[in-house]
Amino acid sequence: MRTRFFVEVDAGGEIISVEEGEASSLPAALLPLLGRFAAERVLESGFIWAPESQNEACQIQVAPATSEDPVRASVYVSGEWLEELPFALTYRELDVLTMLALGLPSGEIGGRLHVSPRTITTHVDRIMRKMGAQSRTAAAVMAVDQGIVRVPLPEGAGEDSGVLRLGRTMRGTTTRGDAARRSVKRPLVIGAALPLRGAAVADGIEMARASQLAVEELNARGGIGGREVGLEIVGIDLFDGDQVRTAFEELIGRGVDVVTSGYLARQDVAHEVIAEARIPYLHAATLDAMTQRVREDSTRYGKIFQVCPSDSNYAPRFVEMMTQLRDRGQWRPSSSRLVIAQGGWEQTDLGIVRASGLAEQHGWDLEVMRLGITGPQGWNDLATLMSSSAPAAVMIGNYLVDDTVSFMQSFLRAPSDTLVYSLYSPSVPEFRERMGDAADGLLWATVTGTYSDAHARAFVHRFRNRFGVNPGRSHAGIAYDRVSLIAHAWQFSANPRDAGLVADELRRVIHRGVNGVYHFGDASQAAQTYSGPGGDPSMSQAHLVFQIQAGKQRILDPDPYADGHFMQPPWFSKR
Structure with a gap:
């Protein structure tokens, strides 16, 4: 069964957005009238859609959109299909109440509905009793303020433009808060x-x-x-x-x-x-x-x-960067041996196959190691091994601060002339807070980093x-x-x-x-x-390589985003 809906309708009577429910829940025959609400910028109105040919009713609330552009004038329309009319009114009582709201006297209402004035008086008395109104005028005001008027208007009550007129009378009233709340666009979350x-x-x-x-x-x-x-x-x-x-x-x-x-x-x-x-x-x-x-x-x-x-760019970028530093004379490697230590989660793919091909092409001996023990202890053990075996550079294939800190603290107790190249974790301020000055000299890379521009x-x-x-x-x-x-x-x-x-x-x-x-x-x-020549920086994110220097993060590569130059780590021996 159709229930609630919330849509936006333009001045042409077209649904231009759906906030809630289905567009099909809004009666198509109502769209021309809603288009007029938009075009004529009626501030706010409410009514009950209840065609005489159907035994169902829908409570409608209409409020203008915020746009001041007349070409894009539109209204927000919220609707809820009703199981019964408000105040348990009958459809005939709704007709009478609607004509009261339009300002018609009992005699004229009776003539238009083809019943006697006494019958109308009886209807009005019941309406007042059901609504708790002290007078017919009070009932009419409640009908306007609460949107209890029938559309299409009852036979003989006039054109539906009367509904537009009722909408205009609501300007400045104090009882339309519910309609306003129901007509506010629901936030996007x-x-x-x-x-x-x-x-x-x-x-x-x-x-x-x-x-x-x-x-x-x-x-x-x-x-x-x-x-x-x-x-x-x-x-x-x-x-x-x-x-x-x-x-x-x-x-x-x-x-x-x-x-x-x-x-x-x-x-x-x-x-x-x-x-x-x-x-x-x-x-x-x-x-x-x-x-x-x-x-x-x-x-x-x-x-x-x-x-x-993706992560598959990390290992190839490591080999490329070590080659670049060597070939530009910025770094004299102690050997041709590079180590990649893998210790991330199972789904990680650091691009080892492509990195191996690059290493062979550029004259490196690449060794790939996987930690036997996960967590900080495993990185402590690896650091001890790197200190003793002294490869030219080691890449820490892990993203967590705890693990990278564990490696660095252990390695720096007895460092070798090995460049340490980490992934991602030094981007987190916590890393430098924990490492302090001991972080200086560390290289690290991220497939997505915040630029310095x-x-x-x-x-x-x-x-x-x-x-x-x-x-x-x-x-x-x-x-x-x-x-x-x-x-x-x-x-x-x-x-x-x-x-x-x-x-x-x-x-x-x-x-x-x-x-x-x-x-x-x-x-x-x-x-x-x-990552450099051959790529398109206008359509991509730079694979940034940083070095921590005097407590600051300096981008070494690629151009045009670099804001620093490589410096030999302070733990290197004087050779």
Whole structure:
């Protein structure tokens, strides 16, 4: 059965957006009148749609949209199909009440309804008793204020323009609050599942704050077409698959319009929940395995977007960067041996096969090691091994602050002339807080990082003013940009509640954020990467390589985003 609906109708009598329910719930025969409400800019009105040929009624509330452009004049229309008329009125009593509201005397009402004046008097007495009105005038005022007038107007009561006239009489009344509340556009809501429990809490706070800042700024500019944007955050432990599933199901149950998340060890769980819900989802898990899933089954996963390039770029970039430093004479490696230590979650693919080919091409001996023990102890053991075996460089294939700190603290107790190249974790302010000056000299890379240009510096300034601390160099920027991406898609969708239209706009978007350019340009629906010559920085995100120097994050590569030069780590011996 048809129940509630909320739509926007333009001056041409066309439905231009659906907020709630189905467009088919609004009677098509009512559209011309609603178009006149829009064209003539009636401030607000309410009535009961009850054609005499049908034994059903729908309570209608109409309010103007906010646009001042007469070409785009429109009204918001909310409706609810009724099981019985208000105050238990009969349809005949509704006819009489409608004519009272139009200002007709009893004798004239009786003539138009072909009944005696005494019969009308009886109807009026019953109406007053049911409504608790002390007079016929009070009943008429209540009918106008509460929208208890029949449309189409009863036979002989005049044209439906009378309803427009009734609408105009409501200007300045004090009893229309319910209609106004029901006619406000329901906010568009972003749901976020963030690591606010277990590992990576500090990073989760970064994500939450940046999302909050972006939503606040968006609403300060008027939201989306005058519609407020909301943010619903659910905290999770990124390693707990049950928590991931519960959090995503909770967000969907809250009725959010889009779901977002940072990185999840159980990203596969999130993908499956979203695939069933079929609403847009933007994540930053950097997992090639997940983009492959989208590429292979666009029907099931077509509304899922990865807002950063994939992890399979990490190992090749490490080899490229070591080659660049060596060949430019910025670094004299102690040997030709490079080590990649893998210790991430199972779905991680660091691009080892491609890295091996590059290493052979450029004269490196590449060794790939997987930790026998996971967690900090495993990285402690690896650091001891690196100190004793002294490869030219080692890449820490892990994203968590705890593990990278454990490696560095152990390695620096007896360091070798080995470049240490970490992934992502030094982007989190917690890393430098824990390492202090001992972090100097560390190289680290991220497939998506916050640039150092004027656009990014302005974001940092606003973040610091809002929260009293500087943001990190990766996921704060991602979370901020992610809201802008969603806002763009909503803004350009004919109906921001239509998940398919929003997903279509996300596929078209080319957005320059504080972390570079977001463009979902192929079937994987993942952001593209740029690492130097041969890439296109106007359509991708730079794979940034940083070095911590005197407590500051300096971008070494690629151009044109670099703001520093490589410096020999302080733990190197003088040779």
